[in-house]
Amino acid sequence: MESFRMFCDGSHRIASLADFLGDRLQESLSEAVYKKAAIDTVDEMKCNITAFNGNRSKLEFHLMKSLAEKEEFQSLITYINQPKAAFEIFIKECVDQYYMDKSRSIYKALKINLDQFTKLIHSAIKKSSSITIGRHGDVSSWLDTFCSELSAHLTLSHSDFKGVKYQNIKDIDFLKEAMTKALETVEENLKCDFSTCDVSNIKARPYEILYEQLAGCWETCPLCKAVCTNTVPGHKEDHSVKFHRSQGISGWRFSKTEYLVTGVCSSYVASDKCFKLNDKDRYPYREYRTAGPPYSKWSITPDLSSLNYWKWVVCRFQSDFEKHYKKKFAFINLTLKLTILIDINMKKQ
Ligand SMILES: [Zn+2]
Numbered sequence: 180m181e182s183f184r185m186f187c188d189g190s191h192r193i194a195s196l197a198d199f200l201g202d203r204l205q206e207s208l209s210e211a212v213y214k215k216a217a218i219d220t221v222d223e224m225k226c227n228i229t230a231f232n233g234n235r236s237k238l239e240f241h242l243m244k245s246l247a248e249k250e251e252f253q254s255l256i257t258y259i260n261q262p263k264a265a266f267e268i269f270i271k272e273c274v275d276q277y278y279m280d281k282s283r284s285i286y287k288a289l290k291i292n293l294d295q296f297t298k299l300i301h302s303a304i305k306k307s308s309s310i311t312i313g314r315h316g317d318v319s320s321w322l323d324t325f326c327s328e329l330s331a332h333l334t335l336s337h338s339d340f341k342g343v344k345y346q347n348i349k350d351i352d353f354l355k356e357a358m359t360k361a362l363e364t365v366e367e368n369l370k371c372d373f374s375t376c377d378v379s380n381i382k383a384r385p386y387e388i389l390y391e392q393l394a395g396c397w398e399t400c401p402l403c404k405a406v407c408t409n410t411v412p413g414h415k416e417d418h419s420v421k422f423h424r425s426q427g428i429s430g431w432r433f434s435k436t437e438y439l440v441t442g443v444c445s446s447y448v449a450s451d452k453c454f455k456l457n458d459k460d461r462y463p464y465r466e467y468r469t470a471g472p473p474y475s476k477w478s479i480t481p482d483l484s485s486l487n488y489w490k491w492v493v494c495r496f497q498s499d500f501e502k503h504y505k506k507k508f509a510f511i512n513l514t515l516k517l518t519i520l521i522d523i524n525m526k527k528q
């Protein structure tokens with residue numbers, strides 16, 4: 180009678196232990212499956228989405244293209260004044276679009292990953308059991324082996340199991356059986372979760388991974404707000420960008436007037452023109468570095484060419500910019516305006 184009670188107590192304790200371990204496993208397993216799916220999806224997206232398969236300059240080109248297609252001033256001004264936010268929005272939009280197109284394959288990927296991880300756990304249960312039995316060990320040594328077997332794949336800390344570690348359970352065969360059953364339940368639960376899962380569960384991570392991988396230096400030209408194209412955040416060399424913009428786009432106006440500057444800073448640095456800070460300190464563009472930081476930290480090389488994109492932006496959104504900065508654009512060449520607008524319209528047809 181006494182031994183039967185002991186057996187019941189023991190098996191009951193093992194079953195509770197298996198349930199407890201099952202719950203911990205479900206959390207770690209779900210986390211690992213989503214994490215792996217996110218990494219796999221990022222790799223897939225980098226192969227399939229052109230905007231993501233290069234460096235940030237390539238991403239910026241696609242962002243500019245999408246802004247030109249949208250023709251929304253609000254999105255454009257966000258890109259000019261808060262480039263980081265605009266990049267985040269653009270990456271999110273691409274990721275959302277990708278999930279909309281590929282939702283089925285993402286569910287499949289989650290199930291495949293779940294299968295792989297479950298196999299690893301099954302083999303860890305078997306291995307821990309045979310090692311522990313061979314050494315006449317108890318549940319504590321079983322847990323040691325189990326955690327170290329899975330440490331490369333799951334975030335499973337032995338300290339999570341502290342509460343059950345010292346229960347002096349010796350029936351390892353029964354533990355093995357109970358754990359196998361608990362794992363089957365966990366697998367069913369997760370399959371069910373994945374089938375009904377809203378893809379937003381996984382969306383945030385690929386977005387975060389991509390943003391981190393594609394981020395670079397976020398400094399902007401103090402004259403036109405073009406983003407530095409260096410791919411290393413906090414780089415030692417001067418900031419630089421290939422294409423600068425019309426300065427009026429970032430709100431620069433001619434001194435003591437209400438007119439926005441149409442010219443591009445990279446052309447001005449080759450001229451005899453000057454700029455003023457705080458309406459008093461005057462600096463020749465040729466010696467823009469004398470204005471101190473952030474000017475001194477930029478390498479703006481004289482370049483008389485500029486992207487047609489920014490000329491088009493000024494022409495297309497002239498009145499929006501004027502309303503936004505409560506100023507007028509000076510000297511917009513009407514012939515240029517017509518040429519660009521006609522050119523763009525021809526390309527659209
Ligand atoms: Zn500039």
Ligand SMILES: [Zn+2]
Binds near residue numbers: 396397408
């Ligand atoms: Zn930089």
